[in-house]
Structures are given as C-alpha cells and as structure tokens.
Amino acid sequence: MKEHIRGQAYVVGDSIDTDQIIPAIHLVYSMTVPEERQFYGRYALSGLPEASQGLPHGSTPFTPGDAFKSPYSFIIAGGNFGCGSSREHAPFALQEAGAEVVIAESYARIFYRNAVDGGFVIPFETRVRLIDEIKTGDVLSLTTGTGILKNETSGTEYLLEPLGDIAEILKCGNVFEYARQAGMMTQR
Amino acid sequence: MxxxxxxxxxxxxxxxxxxxxxxxxxxxxxxxxxxxxxxxxxxxxxxxxxxxxxxxxxxxxxxxxxxxxxxxxxxxxxxxxxxxxxxxxxxxxxxxxxxxxxxxxxxxxxxxxxxxxxxxxxxxxxxxxxxxxxxxxxxxxxxxxxxxxxxxxxxxxxxxxxxxxxxxxxxxxxxxxxxxxxxxxxxxxxxxxxxxxxxxxxxxxxxxxxxxxxxxxxxxxxxxxxxxxxxxxxxxxxxxxxxxxxxxHGFVPVYGDPGxxxxxxxxYDVSKMEPVVAKPHRPDNLANVSEVEGTKLDRAYIGSCTGGKIEDFMAAAAVLEGQEVRVDTFVVPASTEVTQALRTRTMNGKTIWQVFLDAGCKMGHASCGACLGGPVDTFGRTHGTEVVISTTNRNFPGRMGSKQSAVYLASPLTVAASAIHGVITDPREVLV
Missing domain, CATH: 3.30.499.10 (Aconitase, domain 3)
Known part of the structure; x- marks a missing residue:
C-alpha cells in the first residue's frame, strides 16, 4: 500500500451499482490479455447516466473519449458504493483506468471484499458527506497510514475512518499473501 | 452460547x-x-x-x-x-x-x-x-x-x-x-x-x-x-x-438455538400484505401495485434465477391462459429442466409452453437472458427507452441493457396481469 497518493477527484452520488461501474456488456473481455484488459479502463464508470458523470456538474466521463486511462486517481462517493453484482471486474476496472482510492460513506460488502482481496483500489470510509464538499477535478492528497485527506483546491483537511481489519490484507498486497502468512496456503 | x-x-x-x-x-x-x-x-x-x-x-x-x-x-x-x-x-x-x-x-x-x-x-x-x-x-x-x-x-x-x-x-x-x-x-x-x-x-x-x-x-x-x-x-x-x-450425498441439518x-x-402478517413493485431504478423503491396501476408499459419479461422457475411460469400461465398480451412479452426459463416442465405440464389440455405461445409471448432458451443486459444480441435486451415490468431481481440504470430504459420489478402474477393490459395491473383484477 502506497504511503502517499495525490491526484484529481471524480465525484459520484449514492448507490452506484456495479452495472454503472462496469456495464455487463463489457464483461466478456479477458482480465489478463493486455489488448483486452485495457477496455476495462475505457469503460470504467461508463454506466453512469450523463447527469451523474462527475458531480456536481455531470457530463464529465471518467475516462474521456477513446482513452484507456482516466485522469482521476480518487473516486469520491456517497453510500452503498458498489452494490449489485459480485463482479470483481468492478474494482478491477477502476484500477485499470488508473484510480487508486475510493472514498465512500459506505460500501456494498462484495465490492469492498473484492477491492481489498484483489488489491485493486483502497476503499476508505468517511463519516463526512464528501460528495457535497469535493468537486470533480479538485486535487487531493492522502496519507494512507493516518487517513488524513487534504483537498488542495479548497484547502480543507479531513480525517477518514481507520481501515481496521482490512489494513493487514492491503499491506500484504492481496488475499493470497495474507493467506500464506496465516498458514492457509503454502509459501512460494 | x-x-x-x-x-x-x-x-x-x-x-x-x-x-x-x-x-x-x-x-x-x-x-x-x-x-x-x-x-x-x-x-x-x-x-x-x-x-x-x-x-x-x-x-x-x-x-x-x-x-x-x-x-x-x-x-x-x-x-x-x-x-x-x-x-x-x-x-x-x-x-x-x-x-x-x-x-x-x-x-x-x-x-x-x-x-x-x-x-x-x-x-x-x-x-x-x-x-x-x-x-x-x-x-x-x-x-x-x-x-x-x-x-x-x-x-x-x-x-x-x-x-x-x-x-x-x-x-x-x-x-x-x-x-x-x-x-x-x-x-x-x-x-x-x-x-x-x-x-x-x-x-x-x-x-x-x-x-x-x-x-x-x-x-x-x-x-x-x-x-x-x-x-x-x-x-x-x-x-x-x-x-x-x-x-x-449425505448432509447434517443445522438449526438455530432457542434464545x-x-x-x-x-x-409480517402475510394475509394483510399487498402486491407490490420496485419502481425504477432501485430494488428498494417500493410501491403497492395500486399506487402505480395504469403505468404504460412497452415490455414484460418473465425469467431469471428469481422469477424463471417452474412455479413462476405456472402462476403466469394461469393468468395468460386464453388471453393475449398487449406488449412484447419475453419468456426465459431459468433452466433446461424448467423448459422441459413447460413442454410437458398442461393446463386445460395445452402445454404451458403452448399457453405462452398462444398468448403471443416470445419464448427464449434457458439462461440468464436479458436479466443483466448482456451482449447486444441477447434475447429480450433493452436498447432504447423501454418501460419494462419484469420478474427479475435488479432494476439499476442499464441493468437490462439500455441506460434509458426503466424497469419495474414484480411477481410473475403481476407481470402476467400487466402484460395482458399493457399497463401495470393488480393481479386481483384478473384472478378469478
């Protein structure tokens, strides 16, 4: 897990489900073959209705045009982010687009597990409704160890919730290394 | 403990x-x-x-x-x-x-x-x-x-x-x-x-x-x-x-402890409950059917893991028997065993499969179908601004294909009753 992460924010609303994160039609691509996996970056968050694409103004795609990478490192969301299907393609697509962190008020649990166990994005929780305070394009910097988030554009600082139990898995990189350390899987 | x-x-x-x-x-x-x-x-x-x-x-x-x-x-x-x-x-x-x-x-x-x-x-x-x-x-x-x-x-x-x-x-x-x-x-x-x-x-x-x-x-x-x-x-x-x-294969049943x-x-007292729908675009957007009755529909869909089982189709067939659907109605059995049952079980001398065909339904192959949209050529997938009533389990934006379509979730009885009227209909109006 990186100690410091700095980049632009992409703000979305409440209950963004996995079909909005990566529409089911795109799930046919291989997640390993490089020419195919890059499409997950292109179509990440492409299921958002236009008015919800990058709050507060909308109409700002997460990944612009024909690009494969997004300019945004942080996704700022309301409650129940990642509800719906168990598709691991969802946190994977966010990572493939270049996102490193999601900060939401709450998560649907399968998305949360997938983000952590696969080591795709770090899912921080916030008690403050950041989607009302942070705008798409704001520059943010985060210290992962302390959970201190700074909005460099507005100058405001926030303290995110502690990562808790999942910090151990995030430090391992993914669940396999965690399982090896727990003695559930033989060492390489 | x-x-x-x-x-x-x-x-x-x-x-x-x-x-x-x-x-x-x-x-x-x-x-x-x-x-x-x-x-x-x-x-x-x-x-x-x-x-x-x-x-x-x-x-x-x-x-x-x-x-x-x-x-x-x-x-x-x-x-x-x-x-x-x-x-x-x-x-x-x-x-x-x-x-x-x-x-x-x-x-x-x-x-x-x-x-x-x-x-x-x-x-x-x-x-x-x-x-x-x-x-x-x-x-x-x-x-x-x-x-x-x-x-x-x-x-x-x-x-x-x-x-x-x-x-x-x-x-x-x-x-x-x-x-x-x-x-x-x-x-x-x-x-x-x-x-x-x-x-x-x-x-x-x-x-x-x-x-x-x-x-x-x-x-x-x-x-x-x-x-x-x-x-x-x-x-x-x-x-x-x-x-x-x-x-x-053997198994050992487990039960919760008293206390x-x-x-x-x-x-809940089920005798006092009402037929309901989940309105677009969230499964918790609950309304009694009576509150949305008359909502104009473009399509009905009966299928999926939650609404494509034998009894789901038996319930729908009881409503559709001898009737004609007024909107495109897609029928997708969950499994090949369900398909087999629809082709062998009968209602008033006709197979259930025939009941659906005679009512004007479009019959699909056993699979997840359009419940989750899927590839563009998926049977029953939405491509425009369709208003759909469906026995499936999710109605998030774009779930059945098009981001512009709107999906109501309901029981097979309510979906079948709505299909024959072309508008959302309380099953009590068609059950005798």
Missing part, C-alpha cells in the same frame, strides 16, 4: 464450538460454483497463484455452470466458454455442465438446486451475488469475486466476517394473489437496499414454511438486494424431500 443457524454453520466449518458476529474466521468450503463470466478470470488467478499445472483442491466440490452469455454470437463470450471447457478437461471435472450438450442446465442458482448441490448444513460459495439463493435449503451461501474464488479453488478455504442475523417472520396464510416476490420486495423496501449490509437475513414463520422450495428460493435470492451477506431458511421435511430426490440473538426482528 445460543447461536443462530448461520453462526452454527460457520462455527462448524471453522471447526469451533461457537463464533461471534464480527469475528474474522477461516472456514472450509463444501461447494464452489462458478460460471462463464467469472470462471475464466478465476481460472487465470488460480493458475497465477497456484501454478499452471496445479490441481483444484477437490474436483468433486467444484461446480461449473455456464449460463450468462450463452445464446449470443459475441466472439469473446464464446471464447470464455471454450476456456471453461478446456479447464474442465484439464482438471477432469465431474461437475461441468457444458453448453451445446444434454448436460447444459442454465441459470447456476437453479441448477445447483436441481442437481442436488444445495445441501442443508453446508457452506457454498459462488462467483455470483445471487449465490445467496442456495440458503433456502438451510445452508450458508454467498457470492464472492474471482480472487476469493481462486483462493477457494486452490485451498478449499476462505476468510469471512461472521455476520449478525436479521430475522424476518412471516405469519398467516398467503393469499392467492401474492407470491414470495411480493414478500421479499416488501422487506427490501422496508429496510432499504443497504439495510441488511453484511447481515444474515433469516426467514422464518408459518408462511415461509408453507412455501414450496422454489418460492423459498425467491426469498433468499434477493437477500443481496438488501445488501445481505446471506439469506437462510431452516430446513424442514420439504427441504429433505427435495434434496433426497436429487442426490445420494439466539438477533440484531433485528420484524414480523
């Missing part, structure tokens, strides 16, 4: 006397299920972590059921089925149900029941959020991603946080115009679609045990739509009869 059924099953599989909600534990897995969308990436991760030639932990416990993108020309989707086929060959898997053969089954959650893989007291994981369906048989079942599935594939183990249990008690006699779908949509509307986040949703009470196994599966299927970790119903004689008719602690309890 008194424990709920979910806690007891998890404790047994952690080889412990008891567990407490909130604890992280490692458990042994009895069955792992995967399909054509999440199977190929799971296999890739399994090989990356355990080696190109590694064997799965136990080939009798791995079930692979292609069901999502089957009747399509999409080349990537076809390639994914080929990956499953090759893996099943390499690993000599006894429980691979290949497309294009007589072994093909259709929707995984229904096939797991039909093939006897849902066994009371077990722990079952699957790479699909609706894996919670299996809990209707008194087992712990939940959905996971590819990474967790790959870990199970290699070790037979996984970590879980023990969930707190919410208990929903349904008392009274179910009126003929209500189905399990009305009950679960009401629960989701009442607690909200994150009201059950990471909780076990246990269904109890006379009205639940009066339900058939298929209807019980409709209840547990949608536990995830309230954010639940699992849905569960204690096993009874109906459970045992269903399971024993389909497998010789077990519930995080939340809610009691």
């Amino acid at each position: 008194a424990q709920t059924i979910t806690e007891k099953i998890l404790a047994q599989h952690a080889r412990r006397e008891s567990v407490r909600p909130g604890e992280n534990i490692w458990i042994d897995v009895d069955i792992l299920m995967t399909h054509d969308v999440c199977g190929p990436p799971t296999i890739d991760i399994f090989k990356r972590e355990f080696g190109e030639n590694a064997a799965v932990w136990n080939k009798d416990k791995l079930v692979i059921l292609p069901d999502h993108y089957i009747f399509t020309e999409d080349p990537h989707a076809m390639r994914n089925i080929e990956i499953l086929r090759k893996f099943a060959r390499e690993q000599d898997l006894p429980h691979y149900f290949d497309v294009g053969t007589s072994r093909y089954k259709g929707v995984c959650h229904i096939a797991l029941a039909e093939e006897g893989f849902n066994r009371p007291g077990d722990v079952l994981f699957g790479t699909d959020s609706h894996t919670c369906t299996s809990g209707a048989f008194g087992l712990f079942s939940t959905g996971v991603g590819n990474t967790d599935a790959a870990l199970i594939m290699g070790t037979g183990k996984i970590w879980v946080k023990v969930p707190e249990t919410m208990r929903f008690v349904f008392e009274g006699d179910l009126p003929p115009y209500l189905m399990a779908k009305d009950l679960i949509l009401s629960v989701i509307g009442d607690i909200g679609f994150e009201g059950g986040t990471y909780k076990a949703l246990e269904f109890d009470g006379k009205a639940v045990f009066d339900l058939s196994m298929e209807e019980r599966m409709t209840l547990t299927n949608m536990a995830i739509e309230a954010g639940g970790k699992n849905g569960i119903i204690a096993p009874d004689e109906k459970t045992f009869d269903y399971v024993k008719a389909r497998t010789d 077990a602690r519930y995080y939340h309890e809610r009691v």
Whole structure:
C-alpha cells in the first residue's frame, strides 16, 4: 500500500451499482490479455447516466473519449458504493483506468471484499458527506497510514475512518499473501 | 452460547464450538460454483497463484455452470466458454455442465438446486451475488469475486466476517394473489437496499414454511438486494424431500438455538400484505401495485434465477391462459429442466409452453437472458427507452441493457396481469 497518493477527484452520488461501474456488456473481455484488459479502463464508470458523470456538474466521463486511462486517481462517493453484482471486474476496472482510492460513506460488502482481496483500489470510509464538499477535478492528497485527506483546491483537511481489519490484507498486497502468512496456503 | 443457524454453520466449518458476529474466521468450503463470466478470470488467478499445472483442491466440490452469455454470437463470450471447457478437461471435472450438450442446465442458482448441490448444513460459495439463493435449503451461501474464488479453488478455504442475523417472520396464510416476490420486495423496501449490509437475513414463520422450495428460493435470492451477506431458511421435511430426490450425498441439518440473538426482528402478517413493485431504478423503491396501476408499459419479461422457475411460469400461465398480451412479452426459463416442465405440464389440455405461445409471448432458451443486459444480441435486451415490468431481481440504470430504459420489478402474477393490459395491473383484477 502506497504511503502517499495525490491526484484529481471524480465525484459520484449514492448507490452506484456495479452495472454503472462496469456495464455487463463489457464483461466478456479477458482480465489478463493486455489488448483486452485495457477496455476495462475505457469503460470504467461508463454506466453512469450523463447527469451523474462527475458531480456536481455531470457530463464529465471518467475516462474521456477513446482513452484507456482516466485522469482521476480518487473516486469520491456517497453510500452503498458498489452494490449489485459480485463482479470483481468492478474494482478491477477502476484500477485499470488508473484510480487508486475510493472514498465512500459506505460500501456494498462484495465490492469492498473484492477491492481489498484483489488489491485493486483502497476503499476508505468517511463519516463526512464528501460528495457535497469535493468537486470533480479538485486535487487531493492522502496519507494512507493516518487517513488524513487534504483537498488542495479548497484547502480543507479531513480525517477518514481507520481501515481496521482490512489494513493487514492491503499491506500484504492481496488475499493470497495474507493467506500464506496465516498458514492457509503454502509459501512460494 | 445460543447461536443462530448461520453462526452454527460457520462455527462448524471453522471447526469451533461457537463464533461471534464480527469475528474474522477461516472456514472450509463444501461447494464452489462458478460460471462463464467469472470462471475464466478465476481460472487465470488460480493458475497465477497456484501454478499452471496445479490441481483444484477437490474436483468433486467444484461446480461449473455456464449460463450468462450463452445464446449470443459475441466472439469473446464464446471464447470464455471454450476456456471453461478446456479447464474442465484439464482438471477432469465431474461437475461441468457444458453448453451445446444434454448436460447444459442454465441459470447456476437453479441448477445447483436441481442437481442436488444445495445441501442443508453446508457452506457454498459462488462467483455470483445471487449465490445467496442456495440458503433456502438451510445452508450458508454467498457470492464472492474471482480472487476469493481462486483462493477457494486452490485451498478449499476462505476468510469471512461472521455476520449478525436479521430475522424476518412471516405469519398467516398467503393469499392467492401474492407470491414470495411480493414478500421479499416488501422487506427490501422496508429496510432499504443497504439495510441488511453484511447481515444474515433469516426467514422464518408459518408462511415461509408453507412455501414450496422454489418460492423459498425467491426469498433468499434477493437477500443481496438488501445488501445481505446471506439469506437462510431452516430446513424442514420439504427441504429433505427435495434434496433426497436429487442426490445420494449425505448432509447434517443445522438449526438455530432457542434464545439466539438477533440484531433485528420484524414480523409480517402475510394475509394483510399487498402486491407490490420496485419502481425504477432501485430494488428498494417500493410501491403497492395500486399506487402505480395504469403505468404504460412497452415490455414484460418473465425469467431469471428469481422469477424463471417452474412455479413462476405456472402462476403466469394461469393468468395468460386464453388471453393475449398487449406488449412484447419475453419468456426465459431459468433452466433446461424448467423448459422441459413447460413442454410437458398442461393446463386445460395445452402445454404451458403452448399457453405462452398462444398468448403471443416470445419464448427464449434457458439462461440468464436479458436479466443483466448482456451482449447486444441477447434475447429480450433493452436498447432504447423501454418501460419494462419484469420478474427479475435488479432494476439499476442499464441493468437490462439500455441506460434509458426503466424497469419495474414484480411477481410473475403481476407481470402476467400487466402484460395482458399493457399497463401495470393488480393481479386481483384478473384472478378469478
């Protein structure tokens, strides 16, 4: 897990489900073959209705045009982010687009597990409704160890919730290394 | 310490006397299920972590059921089925149900029941959020991603946080115009679609045990739509009869202890409940059918793991028999066994299949179909601004294909009644 992460924010609303994160039609691509996996970056968050694409103004795609990478490192969301299907393609697509962190008020649990166990994005929780305070394009910097988030554009600082139990898995990189350390899987 | 059924099953599989909600534990897995969308990436991760030639932990416990993108020309989707086929060959898997053969089954959650893989007291994981369906048989079942599935594939183990249990008690006699779908949509509307986040949703009470196994599966299927970790119903004689008719495999039923602690309890009198819908675009956007009656429709859809079982079609056929649909109505059996039943069971001297055809329905092949949109050529997929009433389980924007379409979720009775009027219709208006 990186100690410091700095980049632009992409703000979305409440209950963004996995079909909005990566529409089911795109799930046919291989997640390993490089020419195919890059499409997950292109179509990440492409299921958002236009008015919800990058709050507060909308109409700002997460990944612009024909690009494969997004300019945004942080996704700022309301409650129940990642509800719906168990598709691991969802946190994977966010990572493939270049996102490193999601900060939401709450998560649907399968998305949360997938983000952590696969080591795709770090899912921080916030008690403050950041989607009302942070705008798409704001520059943010985060210290992962302390959970201190700074909005460099507005100058405001926030303290995110502690990562808790999942910090151990995030430090391992993914669940396999965690399982090896727990003695559930033989060492390489 | 008194424990709920979910806690007891998890404790047994952690080889412990008891567990407490909130604890992280490692458990042994009895069955792992995967399909054509999440199977190929799971296999890739399994090989990356355990080696190109590694064997799965136990080939009798791995079930692979292609069901999502089957009747399509999409080349990537076809390639994914080929990956499953090759893996099943390499690993000599006894429980691979290949497309294009007589072994093909259709929707995984229904096939797991039909093939006897849902066994009371077990722990079952699957790479699909609706894996919670299996809990209707008194087992712990939940959905996971590819990474967790790959870990199970290699070790037979996984970590879980023990969930707190919410208990929903349904008392009274179910009126003929209500189905399990009305009950679960009401629960989701009442607690909200994150009201059950990471909780076990246990269904109890006379009205639940009066339900058939298929209807019980409709209840547990949608536990995830309230954010639940699992849905569960204690096993009874109906459970045992269903399971024993389909497998010789043994099982040890587990029951909750008297005095077990519930995080939340809610009691419903089903005789006083109403036919309901979930309005666009959230499964908890609850309304009585009477509140949305007359809403103009473009399409009706009957199918999926939650609304494409034999009894779902029997209920719909009772409404459609001798009638004509006024909107495009798509019928997609969940499994090949369901298709077979529709072609053999009769109503007033006609097969159920013929009842649907005569009513003007479009008949599809057993699969997930348009429940989740899928490739552009998927049967029943939306492509524009269609207003749809559907027996499926999700209505998020774009779920059935087009971001501009709007989906109402309802019981097969309500969907059939609405199909013949072209507007949302209370089933009481057509049931005699």
